[in-house]
Amino acid sequence: MTDLHALDAYLQAHLSPHRYAHCLGTAQCARELALRFGADADKAYLAGMAHDMSKWMKGKEYLRYAQEAGIQPDAYQLANPGLLHAQVSAHLLQTLFGEQDEDVLQAIRLHMGGAPNMRKLDACVCLADWIEPGRDFPDVPELRKLAERSLELALRQALATTIILLLQEGRVVQPNSLDTYNALTQMLNRKEALV
Template sequence: MNREALIEATKRQMPEKRFKHVMGVVETAVALAERFGGDAERAWLAALLHDYAKAWPTDRMERIIREEGLPGDLLVHDKELWHAHVGAWAVQTELGIADEAVLDAIRYHTSGREEMTQLDVIVCLADYMEPGRDFPGVNKIRKLAEHKLEEALVAGFDSTISHLVDKGRCIFPLTVLARNDLLRKIERNGKRSNI
């Protein structure tokens, strides 16, 4: 499928506001890939498809999680996590996307995971900081992302975790594991920034 067809297929899955967000993530992911020596083509594709199932009804996503053997622990956590795994399944099934690196970047863009690849980090971070995002701490994330890819994502995870704690909501365990793993990687590679 060529780029135009992929864009159209994605656009059909969501309202215009969500599609505008997706295109902001695409722009941001490609810029991050270029800045940090990543694969801009894969970043473009994963970013375009990262919210493919976001606007789907939750009952449809729940059915897919159950019937397709996707991680069952998703069902006991926030429904905001569901679209990532369902989306990876959908783009593989419906669009024929077979690149496991791209599928993983889609699958883990909401939660992160241990041993995140550069592509995982880029797509997850781009989702946090695309130009349309406006939440407390987003400018710190953007500033860190000018020079420190993993540190910027840790700041993003910190923001999410703080928000969930403030709201008295559960934290998906994989996010905590992803954050801790990134912190260990940063410390192995040298000192953290003071931004």
């Protein structure tokens, strides 16, 4: 299990003050969501803290790191290497801090838009990244309100908002975001919940 003090020191040394505050905010928010919706609160906190720990890297560094770590970038990541930061952060936590908990590592890997087969813990970290207290964009109050009662509804709304914005701005939408949106919608239609 990762030493949280050592991880905290790493984050302070490598990230901007703003990014560091975002990591702490995400950790605390992920823990609250986990407690609210019945996921592991300690794992949520750790994954939240570490989710952006590779963000000090720049484009080419991500590609170099991925190659050395045996991470195969997809076409979207090759075009925009920053998209590798989730996988690289999980790998850093594993190699630098010896973290072996696959639940934590997966939650970090999936924090950008989730995945159709995501679990409750993944969703808590993913949603916390959107709504932690430092976040300030027009839809955040509504997302926070939804997150008081439904993890699935809040996450689907966060995805919808982001996808719409990307479409309006003529930017690339990763198919994974749409797949996750669809999976959550089908789940909600069947009145099912994430496990």
